[in-house]
Amino acid sequence: MRRFLDGGIRLYLVLVLIFLYLPILVMALFAFNRSPLYGLPFEFDLVWFEALAGNKRLLQAGWNSVWIALANTVIATTLGTMAAVAFGRYTFRGKTLMQALLFPPIAIPWLVIGTAMLVFFFWVGRSVGAPGMARGLHAILLGHVALSLPYVIFVVGARLNDYPKALEEAAATLGATPWQVFRRVSVPILAPGVVAAALFAFAVSFDQFVISYFLAPPGVTTLPVEIYTSIRKGFTPEINAISTIIIAVSMGLMLVVARFYRFGGERSGNE
Amino acid sequence: MTPTTRTRWAIFSLTGPAYLWLACTIFLPLLAMLALSFLDKSPLVPKPPEFTLGNYGAFFAKDFYWSLTRWSVELGLWVTFFCLLIGYPAAYALAKRIKGRWREAIFLLIVLPFWSNALVRIFSWTMVLRSNGIVDLTVQSFFPGAPAFDLLFSYPAVIIGLVHSYLPYMILTCYIALQAIDDSLVEAGRSLGATSFTTFRRVVLPLSLPGIVSGSALIFVPVIGSFMEPRILGGTKGATLGMNIEEQFTVTANWPLGAALSFILLAIVLVIFGIIYPFLRRQGGNA
Numbered sequence: 001m002r003r004f005l006d007g008g009i010r011l012y013l014v015l016v017l018i019f020l021y022l023p024i025l026v027m028a029l030f031a032f033n034r035s036p037l038y039g040l041p042f043e044f045d046l047v048w049f050e051a052l053a054g055n056k057r058l059l060q061a062g063w064n065s066v067w068i069a070l071a072n073t074v075i076a077t078t079l080g081t082m083a084a085v086a087f088g089r090y091t092f093r094g095k096t097l098m099q100a101l102l103f104p105p106i107a108i109p110w111l112v113i114g115t116a117m118l119v120f121f122f123w124v125g126r127s128v129g130a131p132g133m134a135r136g137l138h139a140i141l142l143g144h145v146a147l148s149l150p151y152v153i154f155v156v157g158a159r160l161n162d163y164p165k166a167l168e169e170a171a172a173t174l175g176a177t178p179w180q181v182f183r184r185v186s187v188p189i190l191a192p193g194v195v196a197a198a199l200f201a202f203a204v205s206f207d208q209f210v211i212s213y214f215l216a217p218p219g220v221t222t223l224p225v226e227i228y229t230s231i232r233k234g235f236t237p238e239i240n241a242i243s244t245i246i247i248a249v250s251m252g253l254m255l256v257v258a259r260f261y262r263f264g265g266e267r268s269g270n271e
Numbered sequence: 272m273t274p275t276t277r278t279r280w281a282i283f284s285l286t287g288p289a290y291l292w293l294a295c296t297i298f299l300p301l302l303a304m305l306a307l308s309f310l311d312k313s314p315l316v317p318k319p320p321e322f323t324l325g326n327y328g329a330f331f332a333k334d335f336y337w338s339l340t341r342w343s344v345e346l347g348l349w350v351t352f353f354c355l356l357i358g359y360p361a362a363y364a365l366a367k368r369i370k371g372r373w374r375e376a377i378f379l380l381i382v383l384p385f386w387s388n389a390l391v392r393i394f395s396w397t398m399v400l401r402s403n404g405i406v407d408l409t410v411q412s413f414f415p416g417a418p419a420f421d422l423l424f425s426y427p428a429v430i431i432g433l434v435h436s437y438l439p440y441m442i443l444t445c446y447i448a449l450q451a452i453d454d455s456l457v458e459a460g461r462s463l464g465a466t467s468f469t470t471f472r473r474v475v476l477p478l479s480l481p482g483i484v485s486g487s488a489l490i491f492v493p494v495i496g497s498f499m500e501p502r503i504l505g506g507t508k509g510a511t512l513g514m515n516i517e518e519q520f521t522v523t524a525n526w527p528l529g530a531a532l533s534f535i536l537l538a539i540v541l542v543i544f545g546i547i548y549p550f551l552r553r554q555g556g557n558a
Contacts, residue, residue, distance in 0.1 A: 009368050012361065016361045020380075104298075109492060109493055110496070113301075115304065115530070116300035119300065119303050119304050120300035122314055126314065149293060239394065243391040243395070246391055251387055
């Protein structure tokens with residue numbers, strides 16, 4: 001009975017995994033299929049990846065996405081880590097309120113945040129005489145950093161929950177200069193959390209669609225926005241090809257994150 | 272500088288940039304949008320706007336918006352329900368029945384897809400659900416001559432796509448809650464004569480409630496605000512409040528109405544958080 005039950009449990013988990021991966025695999029399959037109308041039987045061909053190499057719009061959108069994600073990673077990780085260090089090191093009035101303020105960017109639907117940014121940026125732009133300033137890659141970057149900041153602060157903060165202030169003080173008492181304390185004590189403690197947070201921030205930005213969609217002026221797009229536009233116009237397997245690349249990149253990135261930051265495996269000690 | 276002023280300066284300069292950024296991109300925009308929802312003209316119009324309650328009035332006066340909102344809330348409930356139905360047993364199996372390397376591997380496989388682009392995953396379902404898609408071809412090969420199986424552009428398609436998108440959240444939160452339950456509590460229940468089912472109902476389920484509640488919140492909130500998924504998988508069927516808000520900003524350019532609808536959406540979200548907050552507080556001690 002017990003063995004039978006265990007078999008059933010495994011089967012169930014396999015079914016869940018099939019549900020999660022089936023559409024992704026089907027999509028990747030059609031990226032390598034010759035037929036432009038998603039016809040079967042399957043004929044292996046790289047024609048859609050070749051077409052991709054000549055699709056300037058999609059490539060430009062891809063570069064925009066990569067640059068925004070990189071800039072977002074640098075800015076959000078720097079500012080977020082600074083705030084997380086302040087929360088970890090010091091107790092001060094208003095700290096709880098400040099930490100609570102990190103929830104709205106996560107809990108409010110992106111649709112609301114994205115449209116609110118559009119409205120506000122438009123007003124600011126118009127009051128300085130440049131309403132066109134409301135949308136564009138700079139506006140998208142502003143929005144992405146805002147969404148990434150809470151995640152960075154949480155991820156770095158989780159690492160600093162009990163900030164080893166004593167270690168820094170000990171180093172200082174033993175004659176280390178502030179720079180040496182920072183370099184030899186603080187940085188090694190912070191590093192794994194910061195790396196995980198940076199990868200997180202990159203993923204948040206690279207996958208972000210809703211905010212970018214509202215802040216992208218006609219003609220300027222990021223990859224998800226361009227894909228959305230193409231899907232609505234009627235899609236070709238070229239979208240499968242670019243989607244397959246995106247999925248491979250994000251999943252690869254996630255596997256790297258998993259090495260730095262174990263999400264669920266941390267308690268494996270008590271087995 | 273005295274030590275306290277120095278500390279104060281350190282705190283200020285460390286947290287200042289991040290919070291200034293959040294103020295300019297989240298909090299001020301929300302205030303701007305709240306103000307806009309009470310104006311009678313879009314800022315795109317050069318004439319000066321005037322105060323009005325008409326945008327909110329339109330919502331309560333027209334059945335159309337009411338039915339959009341009802342479908343959005345229903346969609347949120349269905350998706351949350353199916354995620355719980357599929358996700359909880361999976362989380363339970365993973366937390367309590369599978370051990371060691373297998374657990375880590377399967378866990379990673381479950382969280383992996385939700386780091387891939389949501390749009391791309393929704394798009395991938397069109398290939399599975401459309402006529403001549405994978406499901407259709409499988410049905411046809413087993414039952415030649417069966418009626419064409421075309422789920423694309425239907426309510427079920429939207430629900431399937433959204434469940435696929437959000438299932439990992441539910442598995443993740445339930446798994447964390449279930450894993451924290453001490454196995455000796457279950458053994459104690461069993462040795463005191465309770466059946467497996469009673470132990471589950473009286474011990475495991477209540478202790479894992481925070482995971483269920485936070486998973487449901489993480490799913491329900493984005494789903495009632497969704498517009499991209501219903502548009503791609505539902506087509507013209509099953510318009511949601513989110514789709515209408517999107518149109519007010521991109522197509523009809525009636526920003527004040529869009530702003531008012533956004534705040535109604537936000538009010539629904541707040542009510543939901545208000546309902547579940549006591550649960551999280553009461554049970555949150557061990558989560």
